[in-house]
Amino acid sequence: MPGPGAGEFVRAEPGAVNTDPNEYKYELQCHLGGGDFDTPCLGRQLECKDGPDGEDGIPVMWLSRPRGVPGGVWAHHSGPTCLYDAAPEDLLPRIAADIQREFQNLPINAGTVTAQPSPHTLRGAETNFYAEAVEQQFDITMFGQAVHVVATPVQYTWNYGDGTVFGPQPSMGGPLPQDRWGEKTRTSHAYGQTGDFQVVLTTSFQGTYSVNAGPPLPIPGQGQFSAPPQTVSVWRSLTRNYADDCNANPQGQGCPGAAASR
Template sequence: MDPSSGDFSRPTPGAVSTDPNEYKYELQCHLGGGDFDTDCLGRQLECTDGPDGEDGIPVTWLSRPRGVPGAVWAYHSGPTCLFDARPEDLLPRIAADIQREFQNLPINAGTVTAQPSPHTLRGAETNFYAEAVEQQFDITMFGQAVHVVATPVQYTWNYGDGTVFGPQPSMGGPLPQDRWGEKTRTSHAYGETGDFQVVLTTSFQGTYSVNNGPPLPIPGQGQFSTQPLTISVWRSLTRNYADDCNTSPQGQGCPGAPITR
């Protein structure tokens, strides 16, 4: 952050912001220079008892389009409280660590459903689909209240037989039972029999705000995986039998006879 202007940016070398705006904060009742709005001071937000028990300062957040010559600062949000003895050092510190914190959040990757399940047939299309939702978290970083929103944006399917599909934006969807076996965006046909562990990895895009300040994008994405879903793949055989099960009870096709998988 530039202490003279209040502007802040991510210090990570080579990082590119996806936010079209830039932000700065001003004291809630500050008119510029050494002047303050007397009426505003009478109803100024009280910033006491912060996350670490310290007092903060009431601020208003402003924004303007990034990289636009002559762009004017305009009201964005607030008033809200900023808790830090040196707020000019606070936001870059949080920006530098927010991606790591995001990856360590207990974000639920979602659930996986297979149709049919838990058994399917070799060579037939098995429809897989996911259910994942936006999630919100409140954490503390450097003594500041940070609100994080995680939104699912991409999905990668590992079907357990060496086939991986994604990352791509479709989570798939359910089919009515009379349409099971149809090819879908996220379906898969297994070429061999056996038990396979299907794992979905969901990529989440995040935003964060500090002390109810403006939402800012979290660089990159966080990847989170589901617990494996076991799918048993069987083969289907059609045979004509001439044996009499009364005389040959263990013959192929007779009740109780071994089933070939």
């Protein structure tokens, strides 16, 4: 399991369906096809000066069409935006080939984990755990291009520290009012032994990226990031009857001054 702040990437399963219903391409702004350009358009086309690497770029329009639809027609999607690269026709494949590595190296916050009750709970009782994780956005530079990445939490895995792992699954759980502590929830866990246990939440994020304000493109697979471990102390509950008078014998069994045991 990755340590806090580190990420690993789970690639999409073979045959997995791309969740984006469209496919995309770009064309030069004002381009009419062949070697022809729209002259009036050229007079007002987007200026692409001083890109992320200080180089000038080219203005483009993004087109999209339904993926896998025979005879699908390309239509305007977004733009104009700029591409800053000497070989723009190879730019998107180069970024697509490297985006997974960039994604797993982002400082994505896996979120926080809360236990109810905490930091002490009872052996055999249901301890409710829930996570809080949010969508995060990052701006990075790849091959001289401005790339905007959005990471969205989609699945959660709970390692309860006693050898029990639950997930990955889509529920982050939720808090219970104090009068309901001890109820079984989807993400709760009952410990069979006493002791201190390190609970680790691993959050799986789905990502999208856009190049120079172009259309959002899906990042196949999921990045997994782990939150810092939280210590939960599991105690045992005992019920006993005592005959000692604590005023006469403060060290008597059951008295506040007597040593307690787990």
